[in-house]
Amino acid sequence: MENDILKIENFYAYYDTICILNNINLKFKKNRAISILGPSGCGKTTLLRCINRMHELADEAFVKGKILLSDKDIYATEPMLIRRRIGMVFQNPNPFPTMNIYNNVIAGYKLNSIKLKRSESDKIVEESLIKADLWEQVRDNLYKRGTFLSGGQQQRLCIARALAMKPDILLLDEATASLDPKATSNIEKLIHQLKHSVTIIVVTHNIAQAARVSDYTAFLYSGELIEFGKTGDLFTTPKDKRTEEYLTGKFG
Amino acid sequence: MEKRLKIRQIQDKLFTVIVALFSIAIILPLFFIIFYIVRNGAAEINWHFITSLPKPVGETGGISNAIVGTTELIGIAALIAIPLALFTGIYMKEFEKSKLAAVVSSLTDLLQGVPSIVIGIVCYLWIVLPLRSFSALSGSVALAIMMLPMIIKSTYHSLKLVPDSLKEASLALGTPYYRTVMKVIVPAASSGIITGIILSISRVAGETAPLLFTAFGNPFMNLNVTKPVNSLPLLIFNYATSPFSDWQKQAWGASLILIIMVSALNLLSKIMEHKWKTTY
Amino acid sequence: MTQAEISCKDYRLKNLDKQGSSITRKETLFRFFLVTAAITSVSIVMGIFISLLFGSWKSINEFGLNFIWSSAWNPAARQFGALPFIIGTLSTSFLALLISIPFSFASAIYLSLYLKSGWLSGLLKFSVELLAGIPSIIYGFWGLFVLVPIVRSIEIKLGFIPYGVGVATASIILAIMIIPFASSMASEVIKLVPQDLKEAGFAMGATRFEVIKNIILPYASGGIFSGILLAFGRAFGETMAVTMVIGNSNIIPKNIFSPANSMASVIANEFTEARGDLYLSSLIEIGLLLFIISFIVNAIGNRIMKRMTVKK
């Protein structure tokens, strides 16, 4: 039980009066890869944004229920602190255009004015880039702007930026949707390596990708959690008819 | 039918020629103005002219106090206008839907259209009267008010070009909102903002009307902000309308220097706009 | 996770918890700054209007609406009527618009429909930009020394009194000055016409002239009107260039070659010499009138322009 790093309990999310997430209950184990599947518009992004308290940035947004990170209610803490412990990578790569690669990786510290010794920050940059499998390609260009990298490399730079904060959880919101197949498969490999040191939650509407990368899968449908279980079980013997229909491509 | 087509074609040709002629005619006055200023001004400009103070008619003086004064006026104006306009522009972008932002937006449009002489009157009432003296400060405030709408608008428009995804990226790292704005969003828009600032400076560098009864002019060198100060446009006005041909000649020299200053600033803003542009 | 990583993380979290309350304080302070800046900018514009109103109170009290209708401007007799200056401003601005419109429109049409690239288009754009950058004092100076003698010789040929300075000279200088603005307004207006509308015209076999006359101009008429209005807004408040060549005569001009005075230039000329509260107050009231006209002209022009943009 203590293995559950994230617990979502009776959770609701709204935009204005529209209920986007309806009574979600989920428990995620530490250092696993979990994928969230579902047709577009079903609330996957909203769920991720609730987990690192980005949902509330929208004007009319609010939530009900609990999300516990290591048994602490994230909605009872400063949102900034939660966001530093739960990293997020977005659909489109968004490195900071005004910063070089080095500063992009260390941005979480710089922007939060967390003072680091030069040797410490060098180490964090190198480790994060190695973890994101980008070190070899950029080690000689650390002081060039990140915007000249290819799309896949930019996305890995964003992953390195999130990893540099040494988060407990890494959220990837369709992080491969804008990439070519080669870059996609590289990122998928990366997820496999990373899940030994960090819990990863991947949103995707690519069913095959969910099967390839995740240990557990949650299936969302119009704001409700339909099914959650080991990826193998859910794919071979879905319990709900809607899950089965989605997996066999009947809708979505 | 055949004939009708001919007429239409001739009509079209004629129109093309007229349009081309009228357009090209625009170059003419420009050429004349530049030609006169360069021809008359170049003869005046030398080291002595730039570095010495004005002298009474008959002795060859310079315009150093006007160059220093213009720099002083613009410098103080920029110090006042830039922070105020920058934060107002940020407010307009970040609180776009608020009532206040709508009011700011229409009032900046209005302020941009207010004749500069009117701003001179107001700064006379606000600063010259209470201080009981024309002053560099009152001139700077007048110029600052003229710079405000330009910088507010360019800040707002440059900030609007910054994609929201950058804001999200920064917030997702746990960066507080104010640091996200100041360290991520504003830097990403900086080339546009700086371009706007430079253009606003080049626009007010040649302003005369708002200085007539604020900075007022001064034949001596003055750095005290509570005392009247000379500026290039004021000097040009005073010399050009004087009856002395010596002074009129010096006004050509001062005009050439002013044009060079303004053009250099415009060029700089062009370079900022194209070369240092942030690619997202 | 290595030992170094763990300790680094702990350090970070400790640091963060301490930051918590100071972050919210700075956050509040930042928002306060933004709102204060916005309010200050708004107050400046309001302050301008209020100060002008207060400053001209004496004159408004004394003359009322007569101030606008009376043509007596006699400081010695404490008589102040702004009509000569209003007429001076309106006549120079209208003439300037009349002169500049063909040039501005032609250049906008030429640049956006004929010459989209190439050296000539580059040169034209460059010239227009350069014209826009020349300070008005330099236009005035040049006008005084180059244009005035030319106008004088024309006046001699036509049999007018050869002042050289006057309404005509001021209008020509103003026209040259507003060409860049008017031209960029015109380009903006032409850009508002949807591309497919133009192409439909060409597809029907219309010549360029016919497309411009039958499609672009009718479609853009609202925009053209507001563009002219905004260009007028530029011209009527122009001070220095006009002051130097209009002749500074405080009577209603008899013809376009007569010397006159504009609202802005009477302020420029007489403000520092105004003795007595009523005199100063009357000059400030002229400033107030300038402010109000600019408010009306820009409000209407911008409103139409915005509506055009939305329609597109």
Ligand SMILES: Nc1ncnc2c1ncn2[C@@H]1O[C@H](COP(=O)(O)OP(=O)(O)O)[C@@H](O)[C@H]1O
């Ligand atoms: N800012 C917003 N305001 C109102 N509704 C929104 C907003 N963002 C998303 N939604 C709605 O929330 C629902 C879920 O969106 P989202 O979580 O992005 O779905 P997914 O990521 O699964 O495609 C959609 O119906 C969408 O229309």
Ligand SMILES: [Mg+2]
């Ligand atoms: Mg989504």
